[in-house]
Amino acid sequence: MTLDSAAPPSAPVSVVAPGPVRLPVGLLLSVLAGLSLLVSFPPYGLWWLGPVGVALLAVAAHRRRLRGAAGLGMITGLVFFLPLLAWTNLNTGWLPWVLLSVAQAAFLALLGAASAWVSPLLDRWPAVWPLVCGLLWTAQEALRDRQPFGGFPWGRLAFGQADGPLLRLAVWGGAPLVTFAVAAAGGALAGLWWCRGRGVRRIAAGAGFAAAAVLIVVGPAAVPVAEAGPQRATVALVQGNVPRLGLDFNAQRRAVLDNHVRGTRELARQVAAGRVPRPDLVVWPENSSDIDPLRNADAGQQIGAAAQEIGVPILVGAVLRGDRPGEIRNAGILWRPGTGPAIDQLYVKRHPVPFAEFMPLRPVARLVSDKVDLVKNMVAGQKPGVVRTGPVTLGDVICFEVAYDEIVRDTVTGGAQVLAVQTNNATFDVAEARQQLAMVRLRAVEHGRQALMVSTVGVSGFVDTAGGVHQATGFNTAAVVVGEMRLGGPATLATRLGRWPELAAAVAGLALLALAAPGRLRRRRGIDIDDSVATEER
Structure with missing residues (x-):
């Protein structure tokens, strides 16, 4: 601001204020x-x-x-x-x-x-x-x-x-x-x-x-x-991979299921040979069984056989058909050896992605993309993803849900000892997978819970409470990783607030x-x- 020295004393003052950058x-x-x-x-x-x-x-x-x-x-x-x-x-x-x-x-x-x-x-x-x-x-x-x-x-x-x-x-x-x-x-x-x-x-x-x-x-x-709790559990992540990347991975859904069954059976052979420790839990990714294993006897039998061979529960990422035509649910369901699916330990994705998993304004959307009718009506779940497997209580979220604060927090306040992110990156690329892993890292620090991310194609791995990544897999490859995770821990200030x-x-x-x-x-x-x-x- 400058003053106009030529102005009479009674005159208003001129104000010269600097403007924005050009x-x-x-x-x-x-x-x-x-x-x-x-x-x-x-x-x-x-x-x-x-x-x-x-x-x-x-x-x-x-x-x-x-x-x-x-x-x-x-x-x-x-x-x-x-x-x-x-x-x-x-x-x-x-x-x-x-x-x-x-x-x-x-x-x-x-x-x-x-x-x-x-x-x-x-x-x-x-x-x-x-x-x-x-x-x-x-x-x-x-x-x-x-x-x-x-x-x-x-x-x-x-x-x-x-x-x-x-x-x-x-x-x-x-x-x-x-x-x-x-x-x-x-x-x-x-x-x-x-x-x-x-x-x-x-x-x-x-x-x-x-x-x-x-x-x-x-x-x-x-x-x-935060420091994770003293109790420990060994967890295996099975990244089965898909025949080819893209939207048509769904057309190969039996091959995708077979890949995850094969990876789990190979893990069982490695355990039997004493080359890797026996896990307490096996986690499969989202869409590892796009064949509804609760309705398709063959799919259920394959998953059951894999669970029986490894001898521990498997958290399976499955697409379940709804009661109405065209309705589906994106779920994580616990499959126990011998007894099969534990319906009381089933998590249904609470936040389906608009225009990808359900289609608002479908007639208008058809003007934008010819892929619109590939999207079915995914029904949202109502309960937090707290899955009690026996050895460990998981806080399960599916794919993009890791980006939403309250969905993750609800699992921790519900008793989750470990955060689990089941995801499918087969329709995306490695950049998206690494962006998603960065979110998992933040959640582990935020809630003081060790975390895992398991993907159909990568990246999969474990995350500690400081955000460090361990045993990360590559992208577009089959892999099985086994890691020891510390369970639980005190509630962080972020969780409480x-x-x-x-x-x-x-x-x-x-x-x-x-x-x-x-x-x-x-x-x-x-x-x-x-x-x-x-x-x-x-």
Whole structure:
């Protein structure tokens, strides 16, 4: 702000407020923001670029008109989500992939507009840059995780931090706290940008923002993670593989079942020969039996024979036919040697994926893809996936459910000693599998439970309570891995708090938007400037 020295003492003061970065710079920053966010995720794993991406978008949107800021947010979102979700294009065509990416990018457009809206607050109190960015990102993800059609949490900032120190914050506040910290560090970097220049105060402010960014990112390395309990169980994961990747793996469902039976029988021979320890439990992946073993006697007999030969229960990922034509259930069912399926230990997937496992707006969807009618009506389950196998109580979630906070937490509060993720990546690629494994790693830290992920084609493996991965398999290959898992452990703070930290952040984010309203109104009346220089009318 400068004062007009030529004006008479009684005249109003002219206000010269710096505007946003120039539009070409803003466009470049928004593209770089999307790229930075993208490469912070697997398979790239440059986790430290997550805060950088947040900072670049915040700088681009600051002091800009709402529509312009929303446009820059949309650009960031498209640059981020189109390649991040490219695996959805492998078998369904380009249009569903683009529509999903655009829908997700729209939330970053909303975030860009919100960032511009709160500019008066940041200009008046620059020290709140980290807090404001953290709250706005957390609130945006809280909305995106739930809407529309139950939400799609893929691409949360927290899921890009599996290899960084910020992952440890999950033990205190789950994925929302990790997201908040990533965004807060980005906010500190954005504050550093805007306070650059000469002068003691600016230099001191810049040093403060730089120190805050480093502290937020590095400090969590000192956060202790939970220790799993002392009891142990040996668990085997059978990754049977499929004849060929793609949607038509379903046409080979008998071959897929045979692959998992064969892998289990080979494991039994290895155990009998003393080459590997006898497991207490065997876990098969999602879709390991797309032939309903409760209705198809031959499929049930094959699974039963495998369970009898290995001599321990098998958690089978099965597709069960419903009572109505076209209805199916995606389930994990415990199959005991000798007695067969334990119907009381059956978990039915609670959150089927819209447009992939059930089809909202089917007549409209047919205009988008000719694969629509391959999707049947998957009926959602109603109970958490707590499966009591005898040796170990599993917290079972199926495929994308690992991305949803409450679905995983419900299994732990229900008594799960180990988290189990049954998944089928045969219609995707290794990038999607590694992104999903990163979510499993966060959940293990969040709830202080060792975890496993078992896939039809990979990646499968075990995860400890610090997020470390053990005995990971390759992709598009058959494999059997046997590992000892520690059971249970004390409830973490994140488990006890549940959704409250995210709810508090969302409410605080809305409060920030309300607090910024007077400043926005003053700008509209001419006290502040539009996108460059504001002068008060004389």
